[in-house]
Amino acid sequence: MTVVETTYREAMRAALRDAMTRDERVFLMGEDVGRYGGCFAVSMGLLEEFGPERIRDTPLSESAFVGAGIGAAIGGMRPVVEVMTVNFSLLALDQILNNAATLLHMSGGQVAVPLVIRMTTGAGRQLAAQHSHSLEAFYAHIPGLRVLAPATLEDARGMLWPALLDPDPVILFEHGSLYAVSGPLEDAAPEVDITSAAIRRAGVDVTVVAWGGCLGKALAAAETLAAEGISAEVVDLRVLRPLDSATVLASVRRTHRAVVVDEGWRSGSLSAEVAARIAEEVFYDLDAPVERVCSAEVPVPYAKHLEDAALPQAETVAAACRRAVGAGG
Amino acid sequence: MLAQMVRIRRFEEACVQLYSQTRIRGFMHLCIGEEAVAAGVMGALAERDAVVSTYREHGHALARGLPMPEVMAEMFGRASGSSRGRGGSMHLFDTTRRFYGGNAIVAGGLPLAVGLGLAERMQHRDGVAVCFFGDGAAAEGEFHESLNLAALWRLPVLFVCENNLYAMGTSIERELAVPDLALHAAAYGMPAWPVDGMDVEAVDQATRRALDDVRSGEAPVFLEMRTYRFRAHSMYDPELYRDKAEVAHWRERDPVEVFAARLRGEGVAVDEELTLVESAVAAEIAEAVSFAEAAPLEPVEDLTRFVHSEEGQR
Numbered sequence: 334m335t336v337v338e339t340t341y342r343e344a345m346r347a348a349l350r351d352a353m354t355r356d357e358r359v360f361l362m363g364e365d366v367g368r369y370g371g372c373f374a375v376s377m378g379l380l381e382e383f384g385p386e387r388i389r390d391t392p393l394s395e396s397a398f399v400g401a402g403i404g405a406a407i408g409g410m411r412p413v414v415e416v417m418t419v420n421f422s423l424l425a426l427d428q429i430l431n432n433a434a435t436l437l438h439m440s441g442g443q444v445a446v447p448l449v450i451r452m453t454t455g456a457g458r459q460l461a462a463q464h465s466h467s468l469e470a471f472y473a474h475i476p477g478l479r480v481l482a483p484a485t486l487e488d489a490r491g492m493l494w495p496a497l498l499d500p501d502p503v504i505l506f507e508h509g510s511l512y513a514v515s516g517p518l519e520d521a522a523p524e525v526d527i528t529s530a531a532i533r534r535a536g537v538d539v540t541v542v543a544w545g546g547c548l549g550k551a552l553a554a555a556e557t558l559a560a561e562g563i564s565a566e567v568v569d570l571r572v573l574r575p576l577d578s579a580t581v582l583a584s585v586r587r588t589h590r591a592v593v594v595d596e597g598w599r600s601g602s603l604s605a606e607v608a609a610r611i612a613e614e615v616f617y618d619l620d621a622p623v624e625r626v627c628s629a630e631v632p633v634p635y636a637k638h639l640e641d642a643a644l645p646q647a648e649t650v651a652a653a654c655r656r657a658v659g660a661g662g
Numbered sequence: 663m664l665a666q667m668v669r670i671r672r673f674e675e676a677c678v679q680l681y682s683q684t685r686i687r688g689f690m691h692l693c694i695g696e697e698a699v700a701a702g703v704m705g706a707l708a709e710r711d712a713v714v715s716t717y718r719e720h721g722h723a724l725a726r727g728l729p730m731p732e733v734m735a736e737m738f739g740r741a742s743g744s745s746r747g748r749g750g751s752m753h754l755f756d757t758t759r760r761f762y763g764g765n766a767i768v769a770g771g772l773p774l775a776v777g778l779g780l781a782e783r784m785q786h787r788d789g790v791a792v793c794f795f796g797d798g799a800a801a802e803g804e805f806h807e808s809l810n811l812a813a814l815w816r817l818p819v820l821f822v823c824e825n826n827l828y829a830m831g832t833s834i835e836r837e838l839a840v841p842d843l844a845l846h847a848a849a850y851g852m853p854a855w856p857v858d859g860m861d862v863e864a865v866d867q868a869t870r871r872a873l874d875d876v877r878s879g880e881a882p883v884f885l886e887m888r889t890y891r892f893r894a895h896s897m898y899d900p901e902l903y904r905d906k907a908e909v910a911h912w913r914e915r916d917p918v919e920v921f922a923a924r925l926r927g928e929g930v931a932v933d934e935e936l937t938l939v940e941s942a943v944a945a946e947i948a949e950a951v952s953f954a955e956a957a958p959l960e961p962v963e964d965l966t967r968f969v970h971s972e973e974g975q976r
Contacts, residue, residue, distance in 0.1 A: 360784070386784065392810060392811060392814065394807035396773060396804045397773045397776060397804060397808045397810070397811045398773075398807075400772070400773020400774055400777060400808070401773050401774075401777035401808075402777060403773070403774055403777055404774035404776060404777020404779070404780065404781065404791070405777040405778070405780045405781040405784070406781075407774070407777070407778060407781070408777060408781025408782065408785075408791075409781050410780070410781045410784055412777075424803075427767060427804070431765075432765070432770060432774060436762075436763070437968050437969070437970070438748055438968045438969055439745060439748055439749050439763070439764075440745050440748075440749060440753070440755035440757070440763065440764075440968075441746030441748050442746065442967065442968040442971075442972070443745070443755050444755055444757060444762060444763070445971050476969045477969050477970070479970075500971035501970050501971050
């Protein structure tokens with residue numbers, strides 16, 4: 334087993350190549366996944382390797398090709414559908430909610446939909462409002478879906494195969510700012526659990542819950558806090574539905590304080606769900622109110638200083654942790 | 663085909679009675695007047711073909727071979743229903759007969775059919791995905807996206823538009839800039855032709871010809887079935903948007919009567935046959951109602967079953 338320097342993008346591509354090699358029913362379909370090489374270059378080179386039947390360029394028809402993915406899954410294939418960005422996925426929300434998530438239940442258990450949908454999410458690249466939003470909570474709201482947010486190289490490499498083995502629809506959210514992140518990764522596929530949150534850094538004073546593009550900011554904040562003598566535990570939520578409350582609650586029981594970081598808007602957000610579960614389940618373990626660090630309630634602006642101000646940042650996370658532990662901030 | 667149409671007609675008439683007795687609830691959309699489309703298309707399909715239907719699918723389901731007791735039990739919301747009481751009138755499913763619903767979102771089934779056709783093609787099978795939808799679907803984006811995708815990839819999909827002239831209460835002239843539906847399909851480069859949807863033989867012949875074309879792998883085909891529903895859109899519809907004279911005019915073209923008259927003209931002993939059919943159907947309906955009434959309710963403890971697949975389904 335060798336360890337090689339890899340980017341998140343390459344890890345995702347390796348996962349796709351691996352899945353297509355393991356199971357001939359797997360194919361990739363989406364806008365510009367073939368000749369262009371993928372909007373974020375994830376599928377670069379796969380067309381040459383697997384051909385146009387299995388690396389299938391689609392027209393700009395989100396609803397039709399996501400729905401076709403659902404139909405193909407029902408018909409015996411194992412499609413991976415790439416939706417360029419979460420903003421475009423709203424055009425396919427009908428298919429994802431009314432069909433993919435619903436058919437199994439509505440048919441009394443007959444029509445399972447073994448489909449994986451990958452989409453990019455998140456801000457931080459000065460793409461302005463329509464290309465920067467984090468709408469994971471929309472999908473995490475829907476029973477019948479499994480919603481994953483790989484934030485590490487290991488998860489980018491290892492979540493796709495178990496997602497394809499899942500007999501039900503799985504959505505993979507890839508944060509746009511992660512693709513170029515690089516680090517060492519074993520070249521064999523790690524076994525990744527797609528049902529549980531992961532503790533990325535142990536600590537005793539405060540639990541920081543983050544996922545996707547905010548995980549790195551949470552870890553950076555924990556590093557800063559460590560230098561100040563505050564020990565933050567960082568939980569990577571990673572499975573946004575069904576939520577793994579147990580890992581979060583167990584951590585908060587140990588640290589007695591919680592900060593939830595969410596790139597979505599505060600109102601009606603996943604952070605609201607996590608905070609509510611903490612309040613419902615471990616209220617008497619808390620030594621401080623749950624803090625939330627979310628995006629400002631504005632469409633994400635273009636100008637860098639405004640975009641930075643709209644988003645959670647390592648420093649705002651650290652400040653929330655300081656408030657939680659009563660260290661000022 | 664005559665027997666099948668009578669069976670669908672009488673089943674739905676029974677449903678009206680049961681609905682008025684509040685034994686069937688929810689939205690219920692009847693296809694009375696449109697039986698020739700269900701009977702004609704389904705009779706021409708093979709078992710290997712996949713079917714995607716709409717919320718007005720009692721006729722499709724029965725003609726496809728879903729057992730009437732299970733369909734009735736589903737209307738009653740029972741555990742023995744074809745969707746274990748979770749679907750109701752609008753969501754009948756039977757995967758053993760490749761019947762994939764039962765979709766209440768107008769045009770929502772079209773992309774599914776495109777995908778089912780894609781799966782046939784990618785697995786080198788020769789099944790055709792047959793998709794039913796109404797004229798109202800033609801105003802939806804999913805209709806155009808799906809026709810384009812199926813034609814672009816030359817997929818084995820048969821699009822069957824049941825043009826009954828109304829999208830709920832909006833007449834086709836008030837919903838489509840171009841009400842000639844075959845023209846829409848032709849714009850995507852697929853063969854498309856209108857069919858007299860009140861004539862079961864015309865439907866049967868058109869479907870067989872279309873299926874031959876689709877199976878030969880050339881392209882999807884689009885059939886516009888010109889039909890009419892004699893009853894309101896749903897049980898809640900006061901039907902203020904069309905006059906009784908129009909309905910009466912179309913009733914003169916009743917698909918059951920038209921076909922029976924033609925057979926009579928050919929010297930077939932239709933009335934004797936109809937007597938037998940009517941009594942057999944009455945017995946089948948009575949049995950279906952007794953089955954549904956006696957069927958157990960799904961336990962409330964099983965409320966959250968089938969949100970995710972269970973071990974046995976993996």
